[in-house]
Amino acid sequence: MSAVREPKGRVDVWTEQRRRSDEGRQRLRRGLGRCASYLREVRRQAGQTLHAEWTKLRTVSEPAWLLLGVVALTIAVSTAAVGATHCPQDLTCSVDTTKLSLTGIQFGQAVVAILAVLTIGNEYSSGMIRTTLAAVPNRPAVLTAKAILLAALVLAAGAVAVFGSVLAGHLILPSHGFTAARGFHPVWLSYGPTLRAACGSVLYLGLIALMSLGIAVIVRDSAVSMGVVLALLYVFPIVLAFVGNAHWQHRLERWTPTTAGLTIQATTGLRSLAISPWCGLGVLGIWAGAALVLGALALRLRDA
Amino acid sequence: MTRQAISVPQPDTGLGDGPRGGGFGGVLRAEWTKFRSVRGWVIGMILAALLTISLGVFAASNLNVGCGINGMQETGKACLPYVPHGPGGEVVTDSFSFVRQPLTGNGSITARVTALTGEHANLSAGPAQAGNNNMVPGLAAWAKAGIIIKQSTHQGSAYTAMMVTGSNGVRMQYNYTGDIAGMPGSVSAAHPRWLRLTRSGDTITGYDSADGVHWIQVGTVQLTGLPSTVQVGMFATSPNYTVSQNSFGGSSTNSGPAQATGVFDHVGLTGSSPGTWTGTTVGGEGPAGLNPGGRPGPAPYTRTGSTFTVTGSGDIAPVTPGPGNGLPTVTIGQSLVGAFLGLIAIVAVAAMFFSTEYRRGLIRTTLTATPRRGAVLAAKAVVIGAVAFVTGLAAVAVSIALGIPKEESQGQVLLTAPVLTEVRVIVGTAAMLALAAVFAVALGAILRRGAAAITIAVLIVVMPFLLSALNIVPAGVGDWLLRLTPAAGLAIEQSIPRYSQVTTVISPVQGSYPLSPYAGFAVLCLWTAAALALALVMLRRRDA
Numbered sequence: 001m002s003a004v005r006e007p008k009g010r011v012d013v014w015t016e017q018r019r020r021s022d023e024g025r026q027r028l029r030r031g032l033g034r035c036a037s038y039l040r041e042v043r044r045q046a047g048q049t050l051h052a053e054w055t056k057l058r059t060v061s062e063p064a065w066l067l068l069g070v071v072a073l074t075i076a077v078s079t080a081a082v083g084a085t086h087c088p089q090d091l092t093c094s095v096d097t098t099k100l101s102l103t104g105i106q107f108g109q110a111v112v113a114i115l116a117v118l119t120i121g122n123e124y125s126s127g128m129i130r131t132t133l134a135a136v137p138n139r140p141a142v143l144t145a146k147a148i149l150l151a152a153l154v155l156a157a158g159a160v161a162v163f164g165s166v167l168a169g170h171l172i173l174p175s176h177g178f179t180a181a182r183g184f185h186p187v188w189l190s191y192g193p194t195l196r197a198a199c200g201s202v203l204y205l206g207l208i209a210l211m212s213l214g215i216a217v218i219v220r221d222s223a224v225s226m227g228v229v230l231a232l233l234y235v236f237p238i239v240l241a242f243v244g245n246a247h248w249q250h251r252l253e254r255w256t257p258t259t260a261g262l263t264i265q266a267t268t269g270l271r272s273l274a275i276s277p278w279c280g281l282g283v284l285g286i287w288a289g290a291a292l293v294l295g296a297l298a299l300r301l302r303d304a
Numbered sequence: 305m306t307r308q309a310i311s312v313p314q315p316d317t318g319l320g321d322g323p324r325g326g327g328f329g330g331v332l333r334a335e336w337t338k339f340r341s342v343r344g345w346v347i348g349m350i351l352a353a354l355l356t357i358s359l360g361v362f363a364a365s366n367l368n369v370g371c372g373i374n375g376m377q378e379t380g381k382a383c384l385p386y387v388p389h390g391p392g393g394e395v396v397t398d399s400f401s402f403v404r405q406p407l408t409g410n411g412s413i414t415a416r417v418t419a420l421t422g423e424h425a426n427l428s429a430g431p432a433q434a435g436n437n438n439m440v441p442g443l444a445a446w447a448k449a450g451i452i453i454k455q456s457t458h459q460g461s462a463y464t465a466m467m468v469t470g471s472n473g474v475r476m477q478y479n480y481t482g483d484i485a486g487m488p489g490s491v492s493a494a495h496p497r498w499l500r501l502t503r504s505g506d507t508i509t510g511y512d513s514a515d516g517v518h519w520i521q522v523g524t525v526q527l528t529g530l531p532s533t534v535q536v537g538m539f540a541t542s543p544n545y546t547v548s549q550n551s552f553g554g555s556s557t558n559s560g561p562a563q564a565t566g567v568f569d570h571v572g573l574t575g576s577s578p579g580t581w582t583g584t585t586v587g588g589e590g591p592a593g594l595n596p597g598g599r600p601g602p603a604p605y606t607r608t609g610s611t612f613t614v615t616g617s618g619d620i621a622p623v624t625p626g627p628g629n630g631l632p633t634v635t636i637g638q639s640l641v642g643a644f645l646g647l648i649a650i651v652a653v654a655a656m657f658f659s660t661e662y663r664r665g666l667i668r669t670t671l672t673a674t675p676r677r678g679a680v681l682a683a684k685a686v687v688i689g690a691v692a693f694v695t696g697l698a699a700v701a702v703s704i705a706l707g708i709p710k711e712e713s714q715g716q717v718l719l720t721a722p723v724l725t726e727v728r729v730i731v732g733t734a735a736m737l738a739l740a741a742v743f744a745v746a747l748g749a750i751l752r753r754g755a756a757a758i759t760i761a762v763l764i765v766v767m768p769f770l771l772s773a774l775n776i777v778p779a780g781v782g783d784w785l786l787r788l789t790p791a792a793g794l795a796i797e798q799s800i801p802r803y804s805q806v807t808t809v810i811s812p813v814q815g816s817y818p819l820s821p822y823a824g825f826a827v828l829c830l831w832t833a834a835a836l837a838l839a840l841v842m843l844r845r846r847d848a
């Protein structure tokens with residue numbers, strides 16, 4: 001793809017009309033015009049890059065199966081968790097029903113991570129990355145296109161998965177003793193905190209996908225990337241269970257990607273959280289952003 | 305490619321150390337060469353060991369909750385109460401109210417128990433202290449009152465006792481860990497229980513009876529090295545009252561102090577004894593329960609005519625890990641949390657060890673060189689299993705060696721285990737890592753994709769632990785996950801056995817699992833064997 005073409009004719013006609021007016025303004029306008037055409041070109045390129053990436057995703061069956069896996073696994077685990085929980089009449093249950101209904105996210109995120117890692121990992125394992133970068137030399141644009149498509153797909157699948165999970169909680173929990181009469185808010189999107197938890201969980205999956213994508217670009221090998229991502233997702237919560245030191249607990253709860261990110265699901269005991277729900281999701285956003293920026297740098301600086 | 309097509313005379317495989325000599329040894333050598341010549345895999349294994357050690361030591365160095373449990377603020381070893389050890393070397397609780405007299409030589413003690421009552425903290429009304437209004441009537445399941453023959457009044461000394469319990473009938477217990485069931489049912493004035501212990505040398509025999517006429521022998525116990533003069537008498541004590549509840553995101557166990565009161569009459573003593581009773585609170589400084597000696601309060605017993613009423617709190621039992629024991633305890637498994645991180649690294653290498661062959665088409669060369677596909681799978685499993693075992697063994701041994709001093713210096717009661725048990729924990733954890741690696745190799749052969757293989761292998765071991773340990777799923781479901789999934793293999797890290805006579809809350813983080821160590825390990829073995837079998841079938845059936 002050659003350098004940006006300058007649509008000279010149009011600029012010249014436009015300049016002719018203004019020749020008598022201020023020279024400086026003219027230069028500015030010319031600059032703006034160039035800028036606009038450059039942006040148009042970038043948009044065209046971006047459109048093409050997006051289209052190319054979409055074709056890659058669309059024409060293999062793996063992503064579709066994995067997205068289906070996200071939805072199925074999340075809803076299945078959420079339903080199982082909800083179905084296994086009862087609140088007997090004579091006991092007070094300190095259960096966050098919304099969080100419980102969204103248990104499946106803990107599993108769904110692993111499938112999201114596989115999808116994200118394979119999006120770039122497959123290109124490296126098959127050597128496709130060289131073709132891709134030859135076609136689109138603008139490397140950050142490739143990563144951006146992948147990130148946009150991946151996020152869109154994961155958000156769509158995540159929305160279905162979260163809605164199914166909330167629906168399971170809504171239908172099953174009242175018959176298991178979690179009734180409004182005993183002070184439990186019905187798990188439904190009309191209740192503000194549940195809506196926040198549900199939307200936040202969808203965003204959470206999207207951010208997990210972006211973080212995994214960034215890590216996969218840095219690491220370049222699918223299996224190793226998966227190892228790193230799984231360690232980030234699941235080892236911190238385990239360490240948290242073993243570490244008794246209050247300072248370290250507080251730090252880990254605030255700054256680890258999953259523990260901080262999943263505070264978005266909390267609807268009870270918000271005061272005792274180490275970090276507020278949206279800030280927690282923001283922490284995960286920082287992780288995802290940092291991984292993507294480092295990934296873009298690595299992609300730009302290294303030989304493919 | 306059919307198998308006929310590749311059974312041509314052996315070509316030069318280009319593998320260098322390839323299996324030219326034939327036989328399994330050659331295949332093994334070829335696979336070992338493949339492993340050691342990929343720098344990333346060797347680095348991965350070293351990284352696995354380093355991560356295991358550093359995370360384990362980090363966790364062991366940051367416990368710091370120690371003495372806070374009993375309202376004490378200072379930390380460090382100094383604030384801990386005296387922790388007795390039983391004759392078997394295990395950490396025990398030995399606190400009870402004792403009405404005693406010395407007995408020299410052989411003899412026996414008989415008593416009738418007509419009532420066992422008690423009170424415990426009202427768990428729904430905040431923290432309770434002994435003697436305040438926050439106590440409600442009720443008995444802990446293992447509240448106990450009965451007769452006892454004990455070496456001395458020192459905590460941790462040898463004993464044998466016959467007792468009635470809160471809800472476990474008559475029991476004969478000895479040396480903290482021994483427990484034999486006697487008559488079932490609970491005691492009342494209408495249904496009293498007669499108990500008898502006789503000493504003959506080192507042999508103590510326990511009997512129970514409903515009427516004092518027809519006696520049934522419950523058991524015989526050898527207490528080797530028992531001195532000629534021992535303490536005999538009546539006792540009462542009660543462990544903490546514990547309620548487990550299926551709750552989430554918070555503590556699922558509620559536990560509070562409790563005390564038990566036993567009423568005895570028809571007390572008979574044979575043998576050489578002075579005949580006067582003395583009331584003693586054994587383990588007055590004891591950690592568990594109400595700490596009876598710590599308050600200037602009622603004597604441990606009252607006597608009206610020939611009726612003795614004994615009230616006590618504490619327990620005579622081994623200390624088990626978990627939130628119910630009232631002590632800040634750790635086991636040697638505490639510093640093994642790093643093994644989760646090591647597991648991920650090892651599994652990643654193992655999954656790649658097979659799936660990489662498909663990526664570069666090396667599998668075709670491999671299967672040309674060794675047409676016996678089962679042998680290739682077996683060789684890979686052996687190589688990666690052995691490497692993972694050695695790596696794990698070094699990492700786990702160092703973690704525990706570095707972790708134990710850190711744990712002990714932070715005001716935690718380290719539940720010591722016999723040396724053989726420690727060896728089992730270390731070797732078993734290394735073997736668990738090796739099995740997980742073999743499992744991942746099998747998954748790599750089945751799925752042919754490293755990313756999927758490592759995800760499944762890690763999730764299937766780590767997720768059940770996570771779900772159960774963090775109370776994400778209800779306790780009952782969590783326990784079943786730790787019985788049925790490959791995570792059951794983690795039970796090999798359990799250094800303190802579960803005793804039926806101690807109410808133990810299953811808490812994998814604190815080192816108590818629903819399955820016994822070897823049963824849990826067997827579950828993991830079964831999963832690995834199943835994965836290998838499936839991999840073998842797939843490898844044989846499919847084109848490479």
